[in-house]
Amino acid sequence: MTGGTGVTGGTGVTGGAVHAEEEQPLLVLRDVRIGLHERRGPVEIVRGVDLGVMAHEKVGIVGESGSGKSLTVLSVLRLLPDPPIRLLGGTVEYAGRDLTTMDERALASVRGAQISMIYQDPMTSLNPLLRVSTQIVETLTAHTTPKHDARRRCSEVLHQVGLTDPDRVAHAFPHELSGGMLQRVMIAMALAVSPRILIADEPTTALDVTIQRQILDLVGELHETTGMAVVWVTHDLGVIAQFVDRVVVMYAGRIVERATTEELFVRPVHPYTVALLGTLPREGAAHRSPLTQIGGQPPDPSRLGKGCPYRQRCPVAFDRCSEEEPPLLPAANGGVAACWRAEE
Amino acid sequence: MSGGDVVLRATTVEKEYPSRRGPPVRALRGVSLQLERATTLGIVGESGCGKSTLSRLMVGLELPTRGQLDIMGEPVHPGRALARSIQLVFQDPFSSLDPRVTVEKALTEVLTVHHLAPERAQRQARVDELLGHVALSPRHRDRYPHELSGGQAQRVAIARALAVEPEILVLDEPTSALDVSVRAEMLNLLVRLQGELELSYVFISHDLSMVRHVSDIIAVMYLGQVVEQGPYADVLDTPRHPYTRALAAAVPVPDPGRRPSGQVDGAGAVTMVGEALTAGPAGPTSDGCPYLPRCPLAEQVCAETAPQLGAIGPRHRVACHVALRTARGLPLSEDVPV
Numbered sequence: 001m002t003g004g005t006g007v008t009g010g011t012g013v014t015g016g017a018v019h020a021e022e023e024q025p026l027l028v029l030r031d032v033r034i035g036l037h038e039r040r041g042p043v044e045i046v047r048g049v050d051l052g053v054m055a056h057e058k059v060g061i062v063g064e065s066g067s068g069k070s071l072t073v074l075s076v077l078r079l080l081p082d083p084p085i086r087l088l089g090g091t092v093e094y095a096g097r098d099l100t101t102m103d104e105r106a107l108a109s110v111r112g113a114q115i116s117m118i119y120q121d122p123m124t125s126l127n128p129l130l131r132v133s134t135q136i137v138e139t140l141t142a143h144t145t146p147k148h149d150a151r152r153r154c155s156e157v158l159h160q161v162g163l164t165d166p167d168r169v170a171h172a173f174p175h176e177l178s179g180g181m182l183q184r185v186m187i188a189m190a191l192a193v194s195p196r197i198l199i200a201d202e203p204t205t206a207l208d209v210t211i212q213r214q215i216l217d218l219v220g221e222l223h224e225t226t227g228m229a230v231v232w233v234t235h236d237l238g239v240i241a242q243f244v245d246r247v248v249v250m251y252a253g254r255i256v257e258r259a260t261t262e263e264l265f266v267r268p269v270h271p272y273t274v275a276l277l278g279t280l281p282r283e284g285a286a287h288r289s290p291l292t293q294i295g296g297q298p299p300d301p302s303r304l305g306k307g308c309p310y311r312q313r314c315p316v317a318f319d320r321c322s323e324e325e326p327p328l329l330p331a332a333n334g335g336v337a338a339c340w341r342a343e344e
Numbered sequence: 345m346s347g348g349d350v351v352l353r354a355t356t357v358e359k360e361y362p363s364r365r366g367p368p369v370r371a372l373r374g375v376s377l378q379l380e381r382a383t384t385l386g387i388v389g390e391s392g393c394g395k396s397t398l399s400r401l402m403v404g405l406e407l408p409t410r411g412q413l414d415i416m417g418e419p420v421h422p423g424r425a426l427a428r429s430i431q432l433v434f435q436d437p438f439s440s441l442d443p444r445v446t447v448e449k450a451l452t453e454v455l456t457v458h459h460l461a462p463e464r465a466q467r468q469a470r471v472d473e474l475l476g477h478v479a480l481s482p483r484h485r486d487r488y489p490h491e492l493s494g495g496q497a498q499r500v501a502i503a504r505a506l507a508v509e510p511e512i513l514v515l516d517e518p519t520s521a522l523d524v525s526v527r528a529e530m531l532n533l534l535v536r537l538q539g540e541l542e543l544s545y546v547f548i549s550h551d552l553s554m555v556r557h558v559s560d561i562i563a564v565m566y567l568g569q570v571v572e573q574g575p576y577a578d579v580l581d582t583p584r585h586p587y588t589r590a591l592a593a594a595v596p597v598p599d600p601g602r603r604p605s606g607q608v609d610g611a612g613a614v615t616m617v618g619e620a621l622t623a624g625p626a627g628p629t630s631d632g633c634p635y636l637p638r639c640p641l642a643e644q645v646c647a648e649t650a651p652q653l654g655a656i657g658p659r660h661r662v663a664c665h666v667a668l669r670t671a672r673g674l675p676l677s678e679d680v681p682v
Contacts, residue, residue, distance in 0.1 A: 265599060
């Protein structure tokens with residue numbers, strides 16, 4: 001697959017939604033390829049991802065373990081665990097500049113100041129030896145906020161993320177706080193700098209649903225008031241449905257479908273998306289009626305061969321699917337899908 | 345739902361853990377539940393609500409401080425051998441499987457320990473039968489855990505639990521470590537096994553859609569107490585406790601056209617405030633309702649006496665002064681606005 005095919009018809013950037021022509025995406029990933037170095041040579045695990053994120057939009061990336069969704073977003077700020085995983089090719093443009101080749105100092109001014117990232121494990125971003133307030137203030141002063149303002153902003157954001165006793169939390173060390181509190185501290189830290197883009201890699205997966213709701217509400221509110229763009233990576237289709245404007249579905253290291261949230265749930269096109277939605281217990285269905293299963297397993301990235309990576313599990317596969325991997329094609333739901341039957 | 349044959353009964357079970365400072369932590373407060381044969385009791389609640397403590401008590405890993413637990417009509421008491429009739433399946437299958445032991449060995453070990461199939465041929469046949477139950481083929485026998493997918497490993501964990509021919513499986517978040525597509529497989533498997541082997545399940549999860557799918561009765565726990573329980577549809581479609589309503593409202597529904605369930609029209613905000621207090625010394629005092637600090641509907645009485653579970657429908661019970669009073673003044677139909 002080449003990068004060019006992914007942006008067929010201009011949909012690579014806007015996912016088929018009609019945007020004014022002058023509006024430029026804030027973040028553009030082009031043909032991003034990520035490899036895992038093994039003794040036999042590199043194995044490509046993200047195989048040419050094209051994605052554009054506009055200011056003021058919330059994009060969801062959904063996929064299962066191994067689909068490449070987390071690596072894709074980690075590559076944006078050059079946070080891939082290298083070795084053994086590294087960027088093999090492609091560009092990541094933010095405000096017209098390529099982050100993949102930018103020097104470290106310039107990148108540091110983008111990282112955490114204009115693009116913030118939050119993770120599933122809050123300790124990824126917290127230092128166990130420093131008080132919460134020290135860490136938040138440090139983040140802010142590193143990005144040219146005067147120290148006095150930084151202190152005020154610190155208690156402000158801790159309050160915003162729904163912590164009931166922000167002062168106590170500010171003075172605590174990470175080990176003195178519960179997992180849910182740490183998660184919110186990390187989110188507070190990411191939001192303190194008022195980033196233009198927030199990238200979230202399953203940050204609420206380990207949290208209770210009520211806390212998750214508070215965090216989604218908070219991020220949604222900031223998105224509304226500041227126009228912060230959001231990229232939300234998750235395997236939770238409920239979060240996708242309720243929270244984002246536009247969805248990309250990843251499978252075996254590629255985007256297999258891209259559509260508006262509404263269209264994706266109402267008229268999914270790629271057989272994998274259809275199957276994924278079918279696995280959910282549906283309200284209104286008879287109690288305990290069997291759920292749709294997806295037979296088989298995702299392919300081993302080192303043994304993909306030619307053809308569509310979903311073909312062995314696909315109920316509608318035909319000859320062409322085992323010969324040629326389909327590019328993203330315009331789909332009946334207004335989006336694009338990597339399926340030879342997308343237009344049917 | 346079949347018969348009134350109770351296989352597991354908890355009667356005002358209390359569990360306290362000593363605390364270095366101050367009074368003991370009360371992890372469970374007067375929990376009474378029962379599980380009928382070949383049915384599923386779903387237990388939902390958030391971290392710290394006591395659901396995992398309860399599962400450990402059920403299988404006899406710990407003993408209640410007060411109250412009684414009966415399994416198959418027999419009380420769980422100190423010194424009693426861990427019951428074969430009740431088995432626990434954990435959330436993460438890989439953490440409960442020995443990485444150096446093949447699937448076959450993991451299963452035969454259990455059979456040997458319990459003297460279940462003394463002869464080699466019998467054991468082999470039983471291993472194949474167990475693998476068959478969980479839809480794995482005999483060729484999985486020689487696999488090591490790292491050669492299994494998450495779904496397959498969870499199947500092996502279930503097969504191992506089934507090896508001792510239990511009546512009850514306690515499933516503690518059995519699907520949360522699995523991918524979405526594998527979850528469906530696992531739920532289908534559990535439903536099928538229940539039918540084939542007449543198993544009774546205690547299904548513990550924070551995922552309301554999963555719990556709904558498999559449960560007959562649902563109990564909602566908050567800070568060590570059951571705050572609402574009843575048939576699955578009553579509890580999830582017409583939740584009466586403000587906590588259950590907040591929980592149901594918080595779950596993102598995989599349908600962009602719909603708002604989350606639980607937001608009962610005209611009922612005003614049910615959104616809870618603040619965060620759950622931890623059980624124990626820092627928790628609420630013994631007077632008053634444990635949900636009081638977060639409850640948008642709280643009244644004077646809620647601060648004075650803790651509400652007890654009271655009937656609000658044929659089998660539907662709730663521990664909330666406001667919900668109970670409102671319901672008593674009105675007919676017990678499903679359309680009662682709370």
